[in-house]
Structure formats: C-alpha cells, structure tokens
Amino acid sequence: MIDSTVKIGDNCKIESNVEIGAYSVIEENVVIGKGSVIGNHVIVKADTVIGKYTNIQDFVILGQTPASNKKTARKPPKNLSPLFIGNRATICSHCVIYRGTMLLNGVFIGNLASIREKVFVGDDSIIGRNAIVENDTTIGSRVTIQTNAYVTANMIIEDDVFIGPCFSSSNDKYIGNDQEELQGPTLLKGAKIGNNASLLPGITIGEKAVIGAGAVVTKDVPALKTVVGNPARDIRR
Amino acid sequence: MIDSTVKIGDNCKIESNVEIGAYSVIEENVVIGKGSVIGNHVIVKADTVIGKYTNIQDFVILGQTPASNKKTARKPPKNLSPLFIGNRATICSHCVIYRGTMLLNGVFIGNLASIREKVFVGDDSIIGRNAIVENDTTIGSRVTIQTNAYVTANMIIEDDVFIGPCFSSSNDKYIGNDQEELQGPTLLKGAKIGNNASLLPGITIGEKAVIGAGAVVTKDVPALKTVVGNPARDIRR
Amino acid sequence: MIDSTVKIGDNCKIESNVEIGAYSVIEENVVIGKGSVIGNHVIVKADTVIGKYTNIQDFVILGQTPASNKKTARKPPKNLSPLFIGNRATICSHCVIYRGTMLLNGVFIGNLASIREKVFVGDDSIIGRNAIVENDTTIGSRVTIQTNAYVTANMIIEDDVFIGPCFSSSNDKYIGNDQEELQGPTLLKGAKIGNNASLLPGITIGEKAVIGAGAVVTKDVPALKTVVGNPARDIRR
Numbered sequence: 239m240i241d242s243t244v245k246i247g248d249n250c251k252i253e254s255n256v257e258i259g260a261y262s263v264i265e266e267n268v269v270i271g272k273g274s275v276i277g278n279h280v281i282v283k284a285d286t287v288i289g290k291y292t293n294i295q296d297f298v299i300l301g302q303t304p305a306s307n308k309k310t311a312r313k314p315p316k317n318l319s320p321l322f323i324g325n326r327a328t329i330c331s332h333c334v335i336y337r338g339t340m341l342l343n344g345v346f347i348g349n350l351a352s353i354r355e356k357v358f359v360g361d362d363s364i365i366g367r368n369a370i371v372e373n374d375t376t377i378g379s380r381v382t383i384q385t386n387a388y389v390t391a392n393m394i395i396e397d398d399v400f401i402g403p404c405f406s407s408s409n410d411k412y413i414g415n416d417q418e419e420l421q422g423p424t425l426l427k428g429a430k431i432g433n434n435a436s437l438l439p440g441i442t443i444g445e446k447a448v449i450g451a452g453a454v455v456t457k458d459v460p461a462l463k464t465v466v467g468n469p470a471r472d473i474r475r
Numbered sequence: 476m477i478d479s480t481v482k483i484g485d486n487c488k489i490e491s492n493v494e495i496g497a498y499s500v501i502e503e504n505v506v507i508g509k510g511s512v513i514g515n516h517v518i519v520k521a522d523t524v525i526g527k528y529t530n531i532q533d534f535v536i537l538g539q540t541p542a543s544n545k546k547t548a549r550k551p552p553k554n555l556s557p558l559f560i561g562n563r564a565t566i567c568s569h570c571v572i573y574r575g576t577m578l579l580n581g582v583f584i585g586n587l588a589s590i591r592e593k594v595f596v597g598d599d600s601i602i603g604r605n606a607i608v609e610n611d612t613t614i615g616s617r618v619t620i621q622t623n624a625y626v627t628a629n630m631i632i633e634d635d636v637f638i639g640p641c642f643s644s645s646n647d648k649y650i651g652n653d654q655e656e657l658q659g660p661t662l663l664k665g666a667k668i669g670n671n672a673s674l675l676p677g678i679t680i681g682e683k684a685v686i687g688a689g690a691v692v693t694k695d696v697p698a699l700k701t702v703v704g705n706p707a708r709d710i711r712r
Numbered sequence: 713m714i715d716s717t718v719k720i721g722d723n724c725k726i727e728s729n730v731e732i733g734a735y736s737v738i739e740e741n742v743v744i745g746k747g748s749v750i751g752n753h754v755i756v757k758a759d760t761v762i763g764k765y766t767n768i769q770d771f772v773i774l775g776q777t778p779a780s781n782k783k784t785a786r787k788p789p790k791n792l793s794p795l796f797i798g799n800r801a802t803i804c805s806h807c808v809i810y811r812g813t814m815l816l817n818g819v820f821i822g823n824l825a826s827i828r829e830k831v832f833v834g835d836d837s838i839i840g841r842n843a844i845v846e847n848d849t850t851i852g853s854r855v856t857i858q859t860n861a862y863v864t865a866n867m868i869i870e871d872d873v874f875i876g877p878c879f880s881s882s883n884d885k886y887i888g889n890d891q892e893e894l895q896g897p898t899l900l901k902g903a904k905i906g907n908n909a910s911l912l913p914g915i916t917i918g919e920k921a922v923i924g925a926g927a928v929v930t931k932d933v934p935a936l937k938t939v940v941g942n943p944a945r946d947i948r949r
Contacts, residue, residue: 260498261735293542307802307819307820309854327544328544332536332771334804334824344545345544346544346546349539350806368589368607382651386625388877390877390907403625404878406878406908406926414856414874433673436907436908451645451675452691454908456925468691468928469941497735498735516755534806564781582781587824623844641878667887670862670910689880703943
C-alpha cells in the first residue's frame with residue numbers, strides 16, 4: 239500500500255502495514271511505525287520518527303529545519319534532534335512541524351497549523367486548525383489549544399489548560415528589542431482562556447483561573463479568579 | 476487537458492472540457508461538471524460533486540473526512556453527505572473543505588481557508604483568505620467574510636452580512652465545558668462587523684447593526700445600533 | 713539536481729547550480745537565478761523572476777494571478793507585471809505570493825503566509841508565518857511583521873517598523889462600503905505595534921511611536937508616544 243510514485247530515501251525503516259499515498263517524499267533515515275497511514279503529497283524530512291497507528295494527512299511537512307535571514311534576532315539552533323511523533327497521533331493536512339520537536343501519543347494537530355522547533359506536546363493534547371506554536375514552548379497533557387490560537391515562544395502551558403480560538407500571546411516586553419530575554423506567559427494547570435484574549439509577556443495565569451473573551455491581560459492572575467476587559471480586571475470589581 | 480500524472484479513481488464522471496493539472500488525485504465516485512478547471516496537486520476525496528465552470532486551485536483538498544482524538548468533546552459525525560460545490564465557484568489554493576458541506580453557485584473561497592463539515596454557504600458569498608468556518612454553521616447569500624476571520628460552530632449568518640478581517644467568535648459560555656450546548660452568535664441580515672471584533676456565545680446582532688473594530692460584544696445588539704469598546708456599548712452613550 | 717519529475721515550461725532560463733525538488737511545476741518564461749534552491753511540489757507560475765541563491769520551500773505558489781467573484785467590490789487588475797523575487801530571499805513552505813509583487817533581496821517570508829498583488833517589500837524585511845499582506849501595500853526595509861499579522865490593502869509601512877503577532881488593520885471606514893476610497897493605516901519609520909492591536913483606516917502612527925498589546929487605535933498617534941487600551945489613549949493619562 240505504498241504508492242509507486244512515493245520517493246523513499248536511504249536507510250528508512252518502514253514497519254508493517256504502513257500506507258503511503260501518491261507523490262509523497264520520504265527522506266533518509268526516517269522511521270514509520272506499524273500501521274501508520276501517510277497521505278498524498280506528504281514530505282517527511284530526514285531522521286523523523288513516526289510512531290505506530292499515527293495518521294499524517296495530505297500536504298504535511300514533518301521535520302522542517304528552521305531558516306532565518308539577516309534581520310532574524312536569534313539565529314535558529316543547529317544540531318536539533320529529529321522530530322519525534324508518538325503513537326496514534328493525527329496530523330491534519332497542510333501542517334508544518336519542525337525538527338527538534340516532540341509530540342507524544344494521541345496528539346491531534348488541526349489543518350494548516352505550524353509548530354516550531356524545541357516544542358514539547360504531552361499526551362492527547364489538541365492543537366487546533368491554523369494554530370501556531372513557536373519554538374521552545376512546553377505544552378502539557380490533555381491541553382486544548384483552539385483554532386487560530388497564537389502560542390508564542392518560551393511559553394509554559396500546564397496540563398488541562400484550555401485556550402480559546404484566536405488567542406494571542408507575546409514574549410518581548412519592549413516590543414522588538416533584540417537584547418532582552420524572551421519569556422512568554424505561563425498558564426498553570428486547568429486555566430481557561432477566552433477567545434481573542436491577549437496575554438502580555440512573562441505573566442502567570444493561576445490554576446483554574448478564567449480569562450474572559452477579548453481580555454488584555456497585563457499582570458498575573460491568581461488561581462480561580464476571573465478577569466475581563468482591557469486592561470483585564472477582576473470581574474467582581 | 477487532463478495531465479498524464481493525474482490519478483483518477485473508479486466510477487468518476489468527468490464532463491467535457493474539464494482541465495486537471497499535474498499530480499492531482501481524484502478518488503472514486505467524483506463528479507466534475509463541464510468546463511471546470513482543477514489545478515495542480517489537488518486532492519478530491521471520494522464522492523465529491525463539483526459543478527460546472529468551477530475553478531479549484533493548486534494544493535486544495537475537497538471532501539476531507541473529519542478526524543478526532545481521545546480528548547475531542549464531540550466525536551465527528553458519520554455518514555456525512557458528499558461535499559457539494561455549485562457552478563462558477565472559485566476555491567483558491569491550499570484550502571481544505573470538509574465532506575458534508577454545501578457551497579452554492581458563485582461562492583469564492585480565498586487561499587488557505589478551511590471549512591468544516593455540515594456548513595452551508597449561499598450564492599455568491601465570499602470567504603476570505605485564511606478564514607475558518609467551523610461545523611454546522613449556516614451562511615446566507617452575498618455574505619462577505621473577510622481574511623483571517625474565525626467563524627465558530629453553530630453560527631447563523633444571514634444574507635448580506637459583512638464580517639471584517641480577524642473577526643473572532645465563540646460558542647461555549649463556560650469555556651471548554653464539554654457538557655453545555657454550543658451556540659455561536661447569530662448575525663441578522665445586513666449586519667456589519669468591524670475588524671478584530673470578538674462576539675460571545677449565543678448573542679444576536681440585529682439587522683444592519685454595526686460592531687466597531689476591536690469591540691468585545693457580550694450581549695444582543697438591536698437592529699441598526701452601533702456598538703464599540705470592551706465591553707461593547709452604544710456609541711452614543 | 714533537477715528532479716526528473718519536475719515539469720518545466722517553454723522559454724525558461726534556469727541558471728547554473730539550481731536545484732529543484734520532486735513534483736514541482738515551473739510554467740513558461742520563468743527565470744531562476746544561479747544557486748537558488750526550489751523545494752518539492754513548488755508551483756512557479758508563468759513569467760516569475762527568482763534571483764540568485766534564493767530558497768523556495770515545499771508547496772509554495774509563486775506568481776498567482778488574482779481571482780474574484782460577482783460580489784468582489786474591486787475587480788483584480790489585469791496586465792500585472794511578473795512576480796519578482798530578489799537574491800538570497802527565503803520563502804517558507806505553503807506560501808502564496810501573487811503576480812505583480814516585488815520582494816527585494818534578503819526578504820524572509822514564513823510558512824503559510826500569503827502576499828497579494830502590487831505589494832513591495834524592501835531589503836531584509838521579515839513577514840512572519842501565517843501573516844497576510846493585501847494588495848497595493850508598500851513595506852520598507854528591515855521591517856518585521858510577526859506571525860499571524862494581518863496587513864490590509866493600501867497600507868504604507870516605513871523602514872524599521874516592528875509589528876507584533878496577530879496585528880489587525882482595516883481600510884474601509886464605513887465597513888464594507890464599496891464606494892468609498894480605501895486607505896489603510898500608515899506606519900512611520902521605527903513605529904512599534906504590540907500583539908493583537910487593531911488599527912483603524914487611514915490613521916498615521918508617528919515615528920517610533922509604540923502601540924500597546926490589544927490596543928484599538930482610532931486616531932493618529934504622534935511620534936514617540938505610547939498608547940494603550942480600547943479606544944487607545946496616551947499611557948500617561
């Protein structure tokens with residue numbers, strides 16, 4: 239069930255019952271676990287490891303190496319580990335997942351999403367369609383990041399967090415200052431973020447805190463509190 | 476004018492004067508009406524019906540079946556009807572349109588957009604580049620949904636509505652609560668929504684009402700009223 | 713190093729040391745400069761000019777011709793010049809760049825971005841992943857437009873401007889009015905815009921002014937001022 243038009247590089251290990259659709263390109267040293275299904279026009283870059291019973295849809299790129307130009311503040315790291323995708327994961331069509339990232343078992347990535355290098359995503363988490371996760375961000379288990387959300391670099395998102403659609407976050411206090419240290423927001427266990435909320439750099443959203451839709455959150459929010467507005471304030475005041 | 480590299484499944488009905496570009500994959504039972512033009516690297520999944528003189532650009536997927544993981548609150552429906560696209564429609568490059576959806580005559584979908592299952596789009600409506608329409612949403616005729624807009628599930632958008640770029644909407648009052656019934660906003664005939672406005676679940680925007688750019692709308696807006704701000708208030712107060 | 717599956721149209725000029733990956737389609741009259749690397753499944757439309765040592769990643773479309781439907785207010789222009797891309801530029805995967813546009817040397821375009829016709833981008837500027845630039849917009853040199861930003865039509869962005877992620881802009885004062893003249897915001901040299909800020913039509917942001925995250929900017933901002941909130945006000949008041 240590997241289409242005759244598929245190109246497969248040297249040293250690949252394709253286990254039993256793997257299907258690969260038309261016009262896909264598998265580079266060298268790739269591992270594809272038992273029973274996984276790879277769509278049409280999929281590009282798997284060198285060294286990528288795909289687990290068992292995982293589903294990769296059409297037009298996906300796995301294991302992309304970061305690029306940059308003269309103006310990029312921080313040059314992309316070299317010697318990244320291969321992209322690792324666990325078992326029973328689903329990567330929907332038109333996604334780009336970078337090298338140096340790890341997606342554990344059962345992860346679901348929606349269409350047209352992109353995930354940069356050095357990202358960790360725990361078991362069974364969902365990253366929605368068109369969502370973006372920047373580099374060096376850690377995402378726990380059973381997290382939901384909805385469609386069109388923007389997760390900046392150097393964020394920490396603990397288990398069971400829920401992020402609504404069109405969420406935005408940033409990690410540079412002095413907008414575009416190349417010298418400062420970058421730190422995205424930290425979302426503690428079970429926090430819930432409404433749609434189109436904006437989180438400023440370095441703040442912490444407490445356990446099970448709730449951020450209202452459209453809120454612009456400029457400082458820490460304690461556990462269990464709900465904040466709304468621009469700037470965001472305790473809903474009871 | 477069907478490229479020799481195109482793969483065509485069993486039982487397809489390709490009418491006269493159809494063009495299909497290089498490396499496209501047409502699965503079984505597909506109908507393509509007279510004079511339609513299909514680009515390069517297009518994937519048409521099983522059973523899809525495409526009308527006459529319709530234009531499908533490169534890297535488009537038509538008729539995608541929904542997927543899910545363990546954490547998905549609502550499992551995708553089975554036995555969806557085939558995707559139906561009317562006459563003289565245009566689907567720009569890199570779009571994904573799901574099975575179970577219906578796009579009527581003259582519809583225009585911009586690049587990199589995605590439209591989920593069980594969506595209805597009326598005649599001559601426009602859905603902009605990078606826009607997203609979730610499942611079970613009904614969109615009237617001559618509606619404009621601009622670039623990057625996010626249309627949640629279970630929305631009703633009547634005829635002649637205009638939605639600006641980066642619009643956001645939600646359908647779960649208690650953010651991420653799997654038990655509640657989901658209901659997106661309802662936009663009545665001729666309502667206009669400014670760019671980057673956020674609409675909360677279940678609210679109704681009246682006929683020809685206007686929502687200002689960046690407004691966060693938390694409750695119903697009467698016909699012909701204009702609201703702005705966070706939370707949105709009548710512009711005259 | 714041109715894969716045997718690449719289709720190349722008449723009258724192309726491919727210079728020395730060019731590499732082209734599998735299943736790419738190069739239409740007629742295309743020029744590709746010395747040492748450029750074209751990925752897999754890339755589509756280069758007719759007449760496109762690509763400079764030297766430029767890198768075009770997988771699933772990119774270069775030189776797309778604009779389309780429209782019955783409801784499109786402004787019909788796309790005809791007789792557009794070919795797309796021109798300078799030397800040492802990088803176009804990441806899944807981008808669509810339209811005909812009639814000019815990207816100068818060293819420009820970097822992130823994954824899944826789209827750039828419409830009649831756009832000019834100066835040397836070494838960055839346009840982030842999933843960002844969108846509409847038609848007739850001029851962008852200076854060393855500009856950074858971050859991920860997911862939405863740059864409307866008829867904007868002017870001067871040198872060294874920095875635009876944060878999820879930025880939104882608009883160009884029609886009377887939302888969706890087909891008769892009015894469109895004018896996007898003007899961002900003067902060195903202005904900085906925070907994440908998820910919304911700019912209204914026709915306003916000017918002064919040199920080195922700063923717009924806070926989530927601000928909704930409804931009028932001009934003088935040079936060096938900082939504004940925040942909805943509507944945005946001087947941070948010191």
